[in-house]
Amino acid sequence: MCPFMQFIEGGRRYQCGFCNCVNDVPPFYFQHLDHIGRRLDHYEKPELSLGSYEYVATLDYCRKNKPPNPPAFIFMIDVSYSNIKNGLVKLICEELKTMLEKLPKEEQEEMSAIRVGFITYNKVLHFFNVKSNLAQPQMMVVTDVGEVFVPLLDGFLVNYQESQSVIHNLLDQIPDMFADSNENETVFAPVIQAGMEALKAADCPGKLFIFHSSLPTAEAPGKLKNRDDKKLVNTDKEKILFQPQTNVYDSLAKDCVAHGCSVTLFLFPSQYVDVASLGLVPQLTGGTLYKYNNFQMHLDRQQFLNDLRNDIEKKIGFDAIMRVRTSTGFRATDFFGGILMNNTTDVEMAAIDCDKAVTVEFKHDDKLSEDTGALIQCAVLYTTISGQRRLRIHNLGLNCSSQLADLYKSCETDALINFFAKSAFKAVLHQPLKVIREILVNQTAHMLACYRKNCASPSAASQLILPDSMKVLPVYMNCLLKNCVLLSRPEISTDERAYQRQLVMTMGVADSQLFFYPQLLPIHTLDVKSTMLPAAVRCSESRLSEEGIFLLANGLHMFLWLGVSSPPELIQGIFNVPSFAHINTDMTLLPEVGNPYSQQLRMIMGIIQQKRPYSMKLTIVKQREQPEMVFRQFLVEDKGLYGGSSYVDFLCCVHKEICQLLN
Numbered sequence: 001m002c003p004f005m006q007f008i009e010g011g012r013r014y015q016c017g018f019c020n021c022v023n024d025v026p027p028f029y030f031q032h033l034d035h036i037g038r039r040l041d042h043y044e045k046p047e048l049s050l051g052s053y054e055y056v057a058t059l060d061y062c063r064k065n066k067p068p069n070p071p072a073f074i075f076m077i078d079v080s081y082s083n084i085k086n087g088l089v090k091l092i093c094e095e096l097k098t099m100l101e102k103l104p105k106e107e108q109e110e111m112s113a114i115r116v117g118f119i120t121y122n123k124v125l126h127f128f129n130v131k132s133n134l135a136q137p138q139m140m141v142v143t144d145v146g147e148v149f150v151p152l153l154d155g156f157l158v159n160y161q162e163s164q165s166v167i168h169n170l171l172d173q174i175p176d177m178f179a180d181s182n183e184n185e186t187v188f189a190p191v192i193q194a195g196m197e198a199l200k201a202a203d204c205p206g207k208l209f210i211f212h213s214s215l216p217t218a219e220a221p222g223k224l225k226n227r228d229d230k231k232l233v234n235t236d237k238e239k240i241l242f243q244p245q246t247n248v249y250d251s252l253a254k255d256c257v258a259h260g261c262s263v264t265l266f267l268f269p270s271q272y273v274d275v276a277s278l279g280l281v282p283q284l285t286g287g288t289l290y291k292y293n294n295f296q297m298h299l300d301r302q303q304f305l306n307d308l309r310n311d312i313e314k315k316i317g318f319d320a321i322m323r324v325r326t327s328t329g330f331r332a333t334d335f336f337g338g339i340l341m342n343n344t345t346d347v348e349m350a351a352i353d354c355d356k357a358v359t360v361e362f363k364h365d366d367k368l369s370e371d372t373g374a375l376i377q378c379a380v381l382y383t384t385i386s387g388q389r390r391l392r393i394h395n396l397g398l399n400c401s402s403q404l405a406d407l408y409k410s411c412e413t414d415a416l417i418n419f420f421a422k423s424a425f426k427a428v429l430h431q432p433l434k435v436i437r438e439i440l441v442n443q444t445a446h447m448l449a450c451y452r453k454n455c456a457s458p459s460a461a462s463q464l465i466l467p468d469s470m471k472v473l474p475v476y477m478n479c480l481l482k483n484c485v486l487l488s489r490p491e492i493s494t495d496e497r498a499y500q501r502q503l504v505m506t507m508g509v510a511d512s513q514l515f516f517y518p519q520l521l522p523i524h525t526l527d528v529k530s531t532m533l534p535a536a537v538r539c540s541e542s543r544l545s546e547e548g549i550f551l552l553a554n555g556l557h558m559f560l561w562l563g564v565s566s567p568p569e570l571i572q573g574i575f576n577v578p579s580f581a582h583i584n585t586d587m588t589l590l591p592e593v594g595n596p597y598s599q600q601l602r603m604i605m606g607i608i609q610q611k612r613p614y615s616m617k618l619t620i621v622k623q624r625e626q627p628e629m630v631f632r633q634f635l636v637e638d639k640g641l642y643g644g645s646s647y648v649d650f651l652c653c654v655h656k657e658i659c660q661l662l663n
Helices: 081-085 086-100 164-177 188-203 237-242 250-258 280-284 299-312 406-411 413-427 431-456 473-482 494-505 509-516 568-575 598-610 628-632 647-661
Strands: 006-008 012-014 022-026 052-056 073-078 114-121 127-128 137-144 206-212 261-267 290-292 316-326 330-336 347-353 359-364 372-384 389-398 519-522 548-551 557-562 616-620
Touching: 006 330, 006 519, 052 290, 073 086, 073 509, 073 557, 081 086, 086 164, 086 299, 114 164, 127 188, 137 261, 137 359, 188 206, 188 261, 206 299, 206 316, 206 557, 237 494, 250 261, 250 347, 261 280, 290 299, 290 494, 299 616, 316 330, 330 413, 347 372, 359 413, 406 431, 413 473, 413 494, 413 509, 431 473, 431 647, 473 509, 473 647, 494 509, 548 647, 557 598, 568 598, 616 628
Parallel strands: 073 114, 073 206, 206 261, 261 290, 261 347, 557 616
Antiparallel strands: 006 012, 012 022, 052 389, 114 127, 127 137, 316 347, 316 372, 330 359, 372 389, 519 548, 548 557
């Protein structure tokens, strides 16, 4: 039931806005109509007066027709030699003690309903019994990684508050337990399998938090070999680098989705780990992938802890299924996101959280009417963190027009770029990158040529004419074409390309916009009396100045660029050192200096970071020093060092294509 239903015959029947069928109103739902044909209870019922609302689902919409159990979080820590040695295991265990206090809960609840469990692993798995009545946690080892089973049910998943002292004991003991281990080999697929089997045995959905750092080379299902081959780059076989090595991970992901098991992976690689294979399960189960290259405690600790804290606390729903319905004339044909589809209509998600977006492509394949418009309903059935089955509904009514000019007026460039990026990154698995880049240029030219031909006032052919709403389409399209997924660069690893591809597949519109065209803010013009962000400048070297200080952010990275003649009072104010030469570029957090410049800059960085899914690590860059090379790759309007046109060159290229199409 939604606002698009029309009540008739005194309220006894209603006509569906989607299929136009007329149905009887069941007696319990009957209500009289007012003088304009609207129900008297119109404003009392959310489903009649609002675009978005939720229902509590009936048992028919629950698995096995019984109410679901609240979800569980399972923490799975790789305790191989390198993770123990660099202090990572100790850090994770220490921090979990405070983070578990903040498990998500419904507003009205005293404490979280989520249960927690713990597994450590190298080439075997260690399950822990943390039942509240135990004095000490108990460890059970599973060595048969080929056929993983869960060695205990009672005491594995527990309420954190009840078992707090046993859990704290365990987290204190884990780093010492494996302190003398020299085991460097790890397994990976059996770890996911174990977590999924544990959730299945407890008959609840949930999320696995896996902390992993190396290529899983131990003998087990999902074993991987190093296949990083630079010779494939720029050939038709480059797509192999983005495909998983084995189909083990694909079938594992399907099992996970079928049991409402979402996987979030924190990766700490020091060399190639095959992100294309390891990241597949997180992507298909609506989980998140985080990657910290060459993790160093003093530099990367804060970024990792911010990510972990956000991931544990964020709003999330489990075991979800989504359907998108439309009125006649058009239909949903393709879906992009952290999803799995076993048929053409059901979008299945082991979990969906506040940072994930699903992009839907519609096909206009029949008549639309300007009178009734086009209707879309998106319904998501999911389980809340407290274990309640709900149905969330979004309804959207759009205008239809027979005039192309109206269409171009209301075009959303940001949404277009999100869609083109996702469809291109999906195609990367099957088509040569050169072909994909050509298709993108072609589609850009087609959209603009169509406008020129049908909507623009006549003018000289040599003039490039863009609709107002698409003025920035070419600049964003050029950024997409230059992204390392579609255009390889020698300094970017295969893993980094696979990682960026995966991130974009679940991004919302605001995140993909910032990712492809970073924000560049002049900090030297700060007004310390104002709380406004300084106006952003275009991402080009021509906008930088030797006397300037600029902050650049793209949602994954943050850079503070310092011109060689930066004002000394600003340097003193921000870094608490007397001159440019004294600045330490190793720092990843700004010192807390108690003056207005420092406070203002840290506040601006806080605002940019807010609501972004990933914690951005800060890099300090001095003009004319080596690290500036990395920073320059983000000045997206300039010509790339390894190919990739400047914005101006790309405009000329698109203009040429348009002229050819019009001739």
